[in-house]
Structure formats: C-alpha cells, structure tokens
Amino acid sequence: MSTLYFAETALTDDGWVTDVLISVSSKGIIESLIPINKIIPTSKINGEVVRLEGTLLPGIANLHSHAFQRAFAGFSESAGQANDSFWSWRKIMYQFVEKLTPEQVYVIARQLYIEMLKGGYTSVAEFHYLHHSASGKHYDDPAEMSHQVINAAFDVGIDITHLPVYYRHAGFNHKPASDAQKRFTHTADDYYQLIHKLFKYYKQDQRIQIGIAPHSLRAVSSKDICGAIETLDNYNTKAPIHIHIAEQLAEVDDCIAHTGQRPVQHLYDNFDVNKRWCLIHATHINEQETWEIAQSGAVAGLCLTTEANLGDGIFPASFYLQEKGKFGIGSDSHITVSALEELRLLEYGQRLVHQQRAILCDEAVPSVGRTLYQGALEGGAQAVGRKTGKIAVGYLADWIILDGNNPSLFSKSKDQLIDSMIFACNANPIKDVFVSGKQVITSGNHALENESLLAFRKVLKEIVD
Ligand SMILES: [Zn+2]
Missing domain, CATH: 3.20.20.140 (Metal-dependent hydrolases)
Known part of the structure; x- marks a missing residue:
C-alpha cells in the first residue's frame, strides 16, 4: 500500500517545488510527485495525507x-x-x-x-x-x-x-x-x-x-x-x-x-x-x-x-x-x-x-x-550503488527535513537554506529523517537512542578500563 506525503517545500530533481504531494510505495520508492495546488486546494488536505513540516531535502x-x-x-x-x-x-x-x-x-x-x-x-x-x-x-x-x-x-x-x-x-x-x-x-x-x-x-x-x-x-x-x-x-x-x-x-x-x-x-x-x-x-x-x-x-x-x-x-x-x-x-x-x-x-x-x-x-x-x-x-x-540522492520518481524515499525553528534558518529560502545549514548553523538543523519511506529520526530522536547510548557507554568502559 502506498503512503501519501505533503511537503510545502522540497528540493526535487526538477529543482525547488512548493506544495507537492509525494506518493511512496510500500517498498519505499517514490511513485509520483504532483504539485497539489493543481489538483485540490492545500486547505483540503486531510488525515489521509501525512503532512511533512519543514523543508524537504x-x-x-x-x-x-x-x-x-x-x-x-x-x-x-x-x-x-x-x-x-x-x-x-x-x-x-x-x-x-x-x-x-x-x-x-x-x-x-x-x-x-x-x-x-x-x-x-x-x-x-x-x-x-x-x-x-x-x-x-x-x-x-x-x-x-x-x-x-x-x-x-x-x-x-x-x-x-x-x-x-x-x-x-x-x-x-x-x-x-x-x-x-x-x-x-x-x-x-x-x-x-x-x-x-x-x-x-x-x-x-x-x-x-x-x-x-x-x-x-x-x-x-x-x-x-x-x-x-x-x-x-x-x-x-x-x-x-x-x-x-x-x-x-x-x-x-x-x-x-x-x-x-x-x-x-x-x-x-x-x-x-x-x-x-x-x-x-x-x-x-x-x-x-x-x-x-x-x-x-x-x-x-x-x-x-x-x-x-x-x-x-x-x-x-x-x-x-x-x-x-x-x-x-x-x-x-x-x-x-x-x-x-x-x-x-x-x-x-x-x-x-x-x-x-x-x-x-x-x-x-x-x-x-x-x-x-x-x-x-x-x-x-x-x-x-543505490537509487538514492534524488526526490524523484523511481528513487528511494530517502530525505531529511529541516528544523524551521533553528534561528540560523529564519527568513532563508531555497538555496539560502542550504548555504545556511552548511555554513551558519550552530545547532543541528536536521529535525526528521526518512529512509526508504520509513521515518527513522523524529524531532531529532531515534527510537533506539536510549538503549544504544547505555550499551555504547558500557562498551567504551570495557575497552578503556
Ligand atoms: Zn578509510
């Protein structure tokens, strides 16, 4: 079964696009990219569509x-x-x-x-x-x-x-x-x-x-x-x-x-x-x-x-x-x-x-x-050797979403956002991450984060002591 996502801004293979509907297959592959304002008004998007908050890269x-x-x-x-x-x-x-x-x-x-x-x-x-x-x-x-x-x-x-x-x-x-x-x-x-x-x-x-x-x-x-x-x-x-x-x-x-x-x-x-x-x-x-x-x-x-x-x-x-x-x-x-x-x-x-x-x-x-x-x-x-690196039909739905609350990104748009995230951010501007259509980082956190940290601390102690 496919999942539909809505993004306000995304860097796609065709450049920057706004208000786009992205369909992703159960295998995590992008099936279609459709500018939504050409179909129905943005305000009509309901619960069937997952709304992605922030710029998609x-x-x-x-x-x-x-x-x-x-x-x-x-x-x-x-x-x-x-x-x-x-x-x-x-x-x-x-x-x-x-x-x-x-x-x-x-x-x-x-x-x-x-x-x-x-x-x-x-x-x-x-x-x-x-x-x-x-x-x-x-x-x-x-x-x-x-x-x-x-x-x-x-x-x-x-x-x-x-x-x-x-x-x-x-x-x-x-x-x-x-x-x-x-x-x-x-x-x-x-x-x-x-x-x-x-x-x-x-x-x-x-x-x-x-x-x-x-x-x-x-x-x-x-x-x-x-x-x-x-x-x-x-x-x-x-x-x-x-x-x-x-x-x-x-x-x-x-x-x-x-x-x-x-x-x-x-x-x-x-x-x-x-x-x-x-x-x-x-x-x-x-x-x-x-x-x-x-x-x-x-x-x-x-x-x-x-x-x-x-x-x-x-x-x-x-x-x-x-x-x-x-x-x-x-x-x-x-x-x-x-x-x-x-x-x-x-x-x-x-x-x-x-x-x-x-x-x-x-x-x-x-x-x-x-x-x-x-x-x-x-x-x-x-x-x-993977079909990744592009938000385009036929590619894996591998993307990151920027944190609009990061002060270094305020009032920046399109390429300025990328310039700022690389050169001007003191804190990590990456908020959410998807791999093959699956969300793996949510608001900067991973589901295995605490378990992993505890185990990693223990291993370092074993190695160093
Ligand atoms: Zn090496």
Whole structure:
C-alpha cells in the first residue's frame, strides 16, 4: 500500500517545488510527485495525507565508514610523540582494535549509525576490514563481523552498502602483514568465499548492496584486485568497487618506488576505472591525475574531517570541480559525524588555500551550499550503488527535513537554506529523517537512542578500563 506525503517545500530533481504531494510505495520508492495546488486546494488536505513540516531535502550517502573507529574518536588528540601523523595514529588505532569483540562492534556500529542518520546521512558504505578474531583466527562463520555491522544498520534503519575489504600485505612486494593486521587479512580463496557468503545471505534484501573494497594498492596486488572483481562480477557487474588511493605522501612515494608510477596512474593503467569505482582519499594527485579521475566518471571519496584530523593534505577540489569531477563525502574515522561539517570543510579548505571566497560554485549555480550538497548527493548515490540522492520518481524515499525553528534558518529560502545549514548553523538543523519511506529520526530522536547510548557507554568502559 502506498503512503501519501505533503511537503510545502522540497528540493526535487526538477529543482525547488512548493506544495507537492509525494506518493511512496510500500517498498519505499517514490511513485509520483504532483504539485497539489493543481489538483485540490492545500486547505483540503486531510488525515489521509501525512503532512511533512519543514523543508524537504534528499538525504546524502556516506560513502566511507570504518564503523568500529567511532569508539576510538577523541582518544588520540594529544601529542604522543614527535612528528605525530597518520602513521602514529594508525599504531594507536591498531592497539584499540585488538580488543574488540563482535558484540562490541555491533554496539559501536549501532550508535554510529544513529548518529549518521541525525547527521544527514540516509545510507552508508561500510569499508569493512575487521574480519577475524583477535588471534587472527576466522570465526566459525567467516562473515561474523560483517553480520554485526549489517545487523546494526538494519536495526537502526540506515541503508547499507557493505564493502568487505581485501587486505593481504603490509606493503608493496607482498610485504608480510604484521601481527596488528592479522584481524584484517585473507588469502585469495578465503576472500572469494566471503563474497560468495555475503551474496548468499543478503542478495534478496533491498536494504543492502554488496560491493568490494581492495584496501589499497600496497595491501593487495593488481592480480589480487582482478580476482576479486571477477568474483564480484559473477553476482553483479555494476556493484561498487572502492579503494584507498593516495591518502599519504609516503604511500605515493612507496608506489613510485615499487611500480614506477604514482597510485592513480598505476590504477588507471591496470584497470578500466569507470563509474563503479570510488577512489577514497585521492588527496595527493597531480593535475593529470585529477583530470583523469574526472574524465573516468569515478567518484572521488572525500573524507574532509578525517583528512584534516590526520593531517593528510587537501584534495584539489577547485580544479576537479571545474573539470566536472564526481565527488561524495564520508565520515571515515568518525572523528565527527555530520554531512554538513564535511561539506563546510570542503569549501573552507579551498578558501584557505586560494585566499578567496565562494570557490566551489559557478555562474550556473552560484550558491556554494547548493553546489556542494547536490554534488555530494549525486556522487554519494553513485558510490553506494543505490537509487538514492534524488526526490524523484523511481528513487528511494530517502530525505531529511529541516528544523524551521533553528534561528540560523529564519527568513532563508531555497538555496539560502542550504548555504545556511552548511555554513551558519550552530545547532543541528536536521529535525526528521526518512529512509526508504520509513521515518527513522523524529524531532531529532531515534527510537533506539536510549538503549544504544547505555550499551555504547558500557562498551567504551570495557575497552578503556
Ligand atoms: Zn578509510
């Protein structure tokens, strides 16, 4: 049975519309969008229609998440050693990982996914690399850890694109994985089995999409990546492929030393990189590589707050957007979990580098907020491989509703609302959230909120004490 919604203002695929009736099927797909004033007066809308109070925007896909890292956020912000960097952060993170049980991972992921919904994300691509027990032994069901994060997403009501990570080596030339990495690694056959199992378990479930994530060029060889893609293609030749590409200068140098090429060059020379690919942290890329990514139609997966937190570097967003490159955003390490904060930092990074204002926009769409929001909707949807990111017929009813009582939104309309919610809000302006037609956040709250908070507090205590 369909549900009818009425929205006074909505950002649809045709732009801003007012007084629109939206029909959503029982499967959560938008069936029709009809300007209501053309049918009956607004005053005649009765109880059969669900009235949505506030401006409606499509929800954004979070294209990069390592769920378990949420519990670690904030524990590594004091100077532990000289030259504190991504690599020293990773060392502390590995120590943290050693302790986590499947049950704890579920609790952390559930808390995180509630935060994501509140932060404006309606789906998530989980780049999942914590596969095995603390000793490195496989669980009885090798997909045990995958089930934990997937069930957390199902319970919370966020759509998930699950990307089991393929990790074999600590570095180029098959450098053996360290003890700290033993929870992440697979042989080729074991990894293929994991893909088979995940498709067997979840193929029929519309809440989930399965793709793959070769961890990085240093962790798997080109041959490994080919084998993984062939296995994935048995099930879905359009399924997403995500990879960490050039987060750190050290890994760029390492790639040049071992292959003679920079990472993006190496990837593009060895694979048909197209729209199913998402390049996470394309941070250190030259002009040719930037152009090549834009031309290929792949999505650049930008994780601005994590990249800032880890001191990674700044993505050349200005040139990339001029070349019509696709991008999306991810909260990655979850140092913060807010789509709006990611987008704000994307523009601010460019302003600081170029010493100018209003950079990521053009004459056609002069609003920076609208340009960035629209870009992240499209790129995010492509990266998670779901029909989301648009309020349009045939798309999932994934949307957020803005809080009209937020003072930063007073007297703002249309694109100014998006500019203000990204750049000017002190408090979260997102009031309600719907995923696949189901309301999951109501007036800023989630139904599992209290239960989740109690469990998360307990897990943190267990880990830290
Ligand atoms: Zn990552």
